Amino acid sequence: AGARLMAVRAELEVQIDHHAQRAGRHLEALEAEVRALRQRDHELDATAGNAGLLQEDVEQLVRDISTLRSEAARVDVELRDRVARGEHELRAEVRAAHGLVLELAEQLRMQHRFPSSAIAEQPPELAAPRPLRSAHEAAEQ
Numbered sequence: 001a002g003a004r005l006m007a008v009r010a011e012l013e014v015q016i017d018h019h020a021q022r023a024g025r026h027l028e029a030l031e032a033e034v035r036a037l038r039q040r041d042h043e044l045d046a047t048a049g050n051a052g053l054l055q056e057d058v059e060q061l062v063r064d065i066s067t068l069r070s071e072a073a074r075v076d077v078e079l080r081d082r083v084a085r086g087e088h089e090l091r092a093e094v095r096a097a098h099g100l101v102l103e104l105a106e107q108l109r110m111q112h113r114f115p116s117s118a119i120a121e122q123p124p125e126l127a128a129p130r131p132l133r134s135a136h137e138a139a140e141q
Helices: 002-047 051-113 116-121 135-140
Strands: none
Touching: 002 051
16 A cells, blocks of 8 residues: 555656646746747837737736746646545555454454364354454544
8 A cells, every 4th residue: 555655646746747847838938928029029119119019918928927827836736635635545545454454463363362162162252253344444443
């Protein structure tokens, strides 16, 4: 279960890295567009004085960059939450499995302590081993 936890965590970290890289590439592309538009704005100011339309484009790009940053932050938080939930669930499974192993070990120890003829002479509540619980039942207790 520990290996599974590490595998799930590694997979989610790869996804986080992938989304961060993708957001970084988009951010770089948008910033390059902003620089190009600002350069174009300066050229138009010098030649035609038609900066109004270009200013709107730059403002739209700035809003797009802000939206992209917000989206990247949201995705990062969601993926980190998924990692945390997965770790919590796996730890619960490990605890439940550990409880079952301890219970089984106790049952085996009790069976080895009493020979089979002695078990037959025991009252039914001592002779019969307790039924095994599922991992979820053990985790709930």
